[in-house]
Amino acid sequence: xxxxxxxxxxxxxxxxxxxxxxxxxxxxxxxxxxxxxxxxxxxxxxxxxxxxxxxxxxxxxxxxxxxxxxxxxxxxxx
Numbered sequence: 001x002x003x004x005x006x007x008x009x010x011x012x013x014x015x016x017x018x019x020x021x022x023x024x025x026x027x028x029x030x031x032x033x034x035x036x037x038x039x040x041x042x043x044x045x046x047x048x049x050x051x052x053x054x055x056x057x058x059x060x061x062x063x064x065x066x067x068x069x070x071x072x073x074x075x076x077x078x
Contacts, residue, residue, distance in 0.1 A: 013071035020067030027060040 035053045039046050 009074045009077065013074040016067050016074070017064075017071040020064045024060050024064040027063075028057060031056050031060065 031053065035049055038049060
């Protein structure tokens, strides 16, 4: 693998995981703000919203983990 291709793989890997982490952080921030807003308006709905919140967090984090796997594949591709 020549140096230019390796450089592109490293840059692409860093950009992929960087944007994924940024998007995941923004997504979790928006999700948590809406959950807290709904709990402040209706405290009795807390037990119904908690499992949905954890499912949403898991899906958001799964996207970040997929980007991590893609970035590792970009770097280790020969």
